[in-house]
Amino acid sequence: MVKIDWDRIGKGVARENERMIWRPYGAPIVLDLEHSSFHDAPISVPWNIPETLAVSVAITGAFFRRSQNPNQPYTPEEIRNSARECLEAGASTVHIHVRDDEGYNVLSLDRFEQVIAPLKKDYPDLSVDGCLVPALDGEWAEMKRVLATGLLDGAPINTTTTYIGDSLFSKPAPVMIEKVRIILENGGIPEIAVYTDADVSNADRFLIKSGLIKGPAFWLILPALPGCSPMNNPRQMVEGLMRTVTTIRDVDPDGHIMVCAAGRASMYVATLAAAMGLHIRVGMEDTYWLWPHRDDRIQSNLQTFQLGAKLGEVLGRRVATRQEYTDMLKSCAQ
Template identity: 55%
Template sequence: MSAIKNLIHWDHVNKWLGRTGIEMKWQPYGMPDVMDPYHTRFSDIEPMPRWNVPEKVFISAAITGAFHSKKSNPNQPITISEIKKSAEECILAGAPIIHIHVRDEKGFNVLDKSLFEEVILPLREKYPDVSVDACLVAVNGEESAEMARIFQSGLLDAVPINATSVILGDNMFVKTPHGMIEKTRMTLAAGMIPSIGVYTDGDVDNARRFLIDTGLLEPPVLWGVLPALPGCSPMYSPESMIDGLMRTVRLIKEVDPTSIIMVAAAGRASTYVATLAMLMGLHVRVGMEDTIWKWPHRDDVITNNAEQFKLAAGIAKSLGREIMSADEYRALIGFAKRPSDQLKSAAG
């Protein structure tokens, strides 16, 4: 305190206190309102205009994915019955969109039309309004053929096209240019909506070069941002989370100004990055595909997917955003709902 006193010219301060006292200078020009939040007396502008944030948000529930095992989180849905049960819990909690992967008897992610049908067909029959999508990643010729059969099954509304080449965890995860292009063509030919998956900012440029500037996809495009996992856009702290997501979103909007962007609550960023996305007017995906943790700063693991959906829905509500219905989501992405008889004939 003494150092501060020594730096202040108290003689000058005291001189002006003696002349004018401590009163502030106040000259109101808008009385009787000191501050009218809706008008100004000097013009017809709105002093504090409303933000351009969409009223509605879609929230997708990603049930299990390909990454995590029960070793990481004992609650992870692995078996077909667990995946189906978890999906139904999310639907009953209000989830309009379910994102599906299936696992084999050893717990590994597989492409198997019959397993997808075991999960999806009962859900479609019981909850016909829910939108269902799935990540179909073929790693060999056999799975490529099975992927083609799933594309023609009518089971899905949308399919992610990952435009990425990363070291994902301890694995090389590379999507070839011709593979991206052909999978996009197949998705469109099957009447589904492609969702461009980006893991780092360079993936945005891959999508631009191979899928958008070529005319294969026309804006507005559905994008899925998957950050914060090892090898993806790093999010080590709130600062790097904000910087990273802002950069990715800015790049997407440069490439596709009318973009529809969904952000996954992934890795350690978990619920925080989902909250940031909703603050930014974006959409979100939550669930045990993308993270095992509830919070970035604690080690509490997710108990079940419905719990995470309810948490995200509560955040959306607290931000004044209403959750879209499945039909509103389909209208947004430009997907025409399939008739139930078409689904049954494809399954048969």
């Protein structure tokens, strides 16, 4: 057991007359958060963080089924109605996947039109991005048909080779590059979707250094899913997100970065991203959990948007309007 010399401590307290050392050299002002009494240079200035927070809502995604979350939207009507709820509540944009009659992801012009065309009619200032990942025979041609309609204002480019859960997910470089060309040819914005910091290097090598995508680019960070940047505890979450963001900043200093509430990290990683001055994507595509420390399932996309908006309120960042989000996306036009 440690022995404390209380006699020596008592003598020291008496020597100091029971007082702290205090020399108020700046009196009469004891503490000023902005200035020093010794010079007129500013000490603390407002942080360079966007006043607005773009909040995208990813409505359904490709993977999760109702056995994992019974609230998952499947049909075009369910996806459209869920998106409309979020837009009515003030969401900056929505991210769209569509599913077939069995609830599996599908690349279908007809179903994209059923979801997106009515939304664009009702919200003329709305920009929509959607996931077009050709994996089956015939889907490449269908992707080109969807892009040719102008329904989508942007589409992700996944610069990755990784396992997503138990499935290998790989974008061969020629396919990746050609898809960017097709998106640009049809007036869309390619959104660089990265799952690890290595994906940032792929994007830099194949898309940026080639001159195909010029900065500022639009980036999506999707961590925390099995196979992506691991975020199994708060330390991993902070270190992993910081690593990916700084890697992006090295290759695209002025790029727009949106971080997805994904996996167990869910709304915690969105909170960290919003505090860092980044933008966020919430919704039912990338997770079915609300929080990393509990098993509460997401009840609706509207619920996740409301949480995202509350984050902005707490951090003093107003949710970007649809027009503000559209302007941000257009600033990435090549």
